[in-house]
Amino acid sequence: MQTKEMIERVSKQIGKPLSDTELSYKTQLVNEILEWKEKRNAVILGHNYMEPILYHTVTDFKGDSLELSRKAVETDKEVIVFCGVRFMAETAKILNPDKTVLLPSENAGCSLASSITGEHVRMLKKKFPGTPVVVYVNTYADVKAEADCCCTSSNAATVVKSLKSDRVIFLPDEFLAKNTARQIGRHIMFPKLVKSNGNEIEFDVNQDYQMIGWQGRCEVHERFTAEEVQEARKKFPDLVVLAHPECPPEVVEAADFAGSTTAMAKYVGKSDGRRYLLLTECAMGDNIAAIYPEKEIISLPRIRCPHMNQITLEATLKALKYNQYVIEVPEDIQMRARGAIQRMLELC
Ligand code: SF4
Incomplete structure (x- = not known):
């Protein structure tokens, strides 16, 4: 599919159709990113919380932290652009000490x-x-x-x-x-x-x-409440509620299922329900809505992570063009941290 059609389809499926001007601006940006990705021999990893157009057009691999850590180990590309936050890019660097790892924003941190x-x-x-x-x-x-x-x-x-x-x-x-x-x-x-x-x-x-x-x-997940879940169930009696385990225990208890972002996506794909409330970062709901247009995804309230929000198409293009921001981790820390990450990867 051509870039323009792909962007048009994603924006319509998430209920945010673009004007002609926006469409041609984003198409140009995405095409430039794809050219630079080729030129730099780079791979782009996209966390499930990335904004939908970036997530569905320029990334080579998508997923949660664990999946992307695995992909980071498998890649043979010279440059890894991590569309996520700093701790994720650090993990990619620890697992690939000889590669250049880029994080498109210096300010993509994490409260946790x-x-x-x-x-x-x-x-x-x-x-x-x-x-x-x-x-x-x-x-x-x-x-x-x-x-x-x-x-x-x-x-x-x-x-x-x-x-x-x-x-x-x-x-x-x-x-x-x-x-x-x-x-x-x-x-x-x-x-x-x-x-x-x-x-x-x-x-x-x-x-x-x-x-x-x-x-x-987590400054996003701590804000969900069990009362919101009850209110939403009153409004939509057929609602299936999915919560991320970073939510407070009473919220997880009020949900039908709790799991990582990837587990939530799989659950929506397999289940027969028609309407879902996702208690996690709101871009995740949009990304699932683009994959399963026949299902209704509700995010009440919509909470965007300010750190994930730093990673835009513009920032990703700059990262590739200007080689920014290079992730460095001191060697002794890398070595010790690698042991703890590898133990997890072997175990799970
Ligand atoms: S949603 Fe944002 S603040 Fe919360 S854990 Fe993820 S990166 Fe950190």
Whole structure:
């Protein structure tokens, strides 16, 4: 299919048809990106939260963090353009130390990844010696470097159970930790940070707990409420509700299914339902709507991640043209973080 028709089809399927001027502007941009991709011998990886036209036209591989980490290992291209956020591009660099990894925006961060540092993890390890550490992939490289194993929202329970330890440190997402603890029947405790300079934490030793968490949150998923789910069900009685495990536990409980972005997409594809409420970043709903035009995808309310929103067609073109922004990770951190990521990839 020609670029113009492809853009026209995607924009219509998500209910946002473009004017002729917009259509020819985007067509030109997409064609330029495709030319530069060829010229640079590059591969473009697109996270499920990318805006629909970018997602459906210029990416070679699409998916969640785990799938894209796998694709990053398999590629034989010289340059990887990561249309996602910084921690994802860092993971691609760690798995491909000899390749150039580009992130199209310097400001594509993440509230969850910023909630914790390597120093915090060292502090926890000192407080709970010998306790294995699992870190969510939504963390920066210095945090991964301190972990025994990484996990994603789709394999968190499997990773924790595989460690066969009575107690596990699970960082940094408070809600993913609570949802995982409930799923595998463990009690979780959250130590308090006493000094912000990062060398004192407090915890209640008398509590019965098998998991030690951290209070990091995704600024998108923390905003969904169980009341919104109830309201939506009243309005649309046939609604199928899907929640991301970064949502609060009561929201996950109110949903019909909880899973990673890829698991949600598969669920919509396989299920017979007609109308779905996706409790995740809103671009994901648009991307699914473009794949399954016969199904109605509702995002109530629409919440766009400000970090993912930095990655536009314009920024992707500049990344390829001007070789920006090159991701660098210090070698010793790369080496240690790679071990934790590879353990997860082997396990799941
Ligand atoms: S959606 Fe949440 S977890 Fe994902 S990048 Fe944005 S802030 Fe981070």
